[in-house]
Amino acid sequence: MEKTTLYNYILGIADNNLILGQRLGELCGHGPNLETDIALTNIALDLFGQTRSYYQYAAKLSAIYKTEDDVAYLRKEREYKNVLLVEQPNTHFGFVIARQYLFDVFNYLFVEKLQHSKDETLSAIAKKAIKEVSYHKRFSGDWVKRLGVGTEESNQKMQEAIDGLWQYTNELFEMTEVDDLSVRGGIGVNLSELKETYFKEVAEVLKEATLTIPENPYFQKGGKQGIHTEHMGYILADLQYIQRTYPNMTW
């Protein structure tokens, strides 16, 4: 498989972790209570840890970016390949949990398969990540149920979040050209094969949480092509500020 294809394939995985981690990082010190604050920050750090491994690998393949930091901080918006779901804002705690859960179920299925990639580096990263991702899903899934059956208000807020974010779920399974090539090369994961399991599992948990799946006639997409929602620019402004203001600065 071509270097550029592999490079782009890695970014497609890593950017999801980076942007979701950044969103969770925004909550550091602002969680609803001390314990949840630490829990969400832990998840953010897990995601950043995985992102670093992916970006270090990507930097080895890139002709332009030399280090993991270059890959993380110096790209333009259109070059980020994350799905739209992970860039959605922390509107309220229900949104934080819904976004996390809808991503975690996907991420678990994905990383589980990635362990069997022919690419040794990707397979090694996946084998290390699977335990973290498994815990993330447990944490967010428990919260979905807790808020769903909690009080009338928590149920209503959780439902509002599911209604708002459901339109971004389908994109998780969209196969790009890079995905197709990677699957053919034995390196990538066939996303369409995960779809049925995903929606079945999510439906079961939402049912248990007394939440309903919105009937969506339309799903959003574009993130994988680098066409993002209006939130992305603000995220990058925060994320890249230091490197843009003081180029090449290090700790």
Add this chain to the structure above:
Amino acid sequence: MKKNWPLWEVFVRSKNGLEHRHFGSLHAADAEMALENARDVYTRRNEGVSIWVVESKYITASNPADNGELFEPAKDKVYRHPTFYNLPDEVKHM
């Protein structure tokens, strides 16, 4: 939060073979959340292999005001320590 979540006491076994030790306390709405919070708050630096949580209200504690009658009578009863035996030299590891 108008009403605080109940308080839970956290016990962590730091490695197999050792007993669970009291690590601290935290707030959580239910037992499952208490366990997850304990994992995130107390074992994120590789401190444990097993966690117990129990709601603090189920712990019956002695009253500090009773310390006199509970603990002071033991103070002058040194003979309760097994320190009055002469050990033969052949006995090691005691």
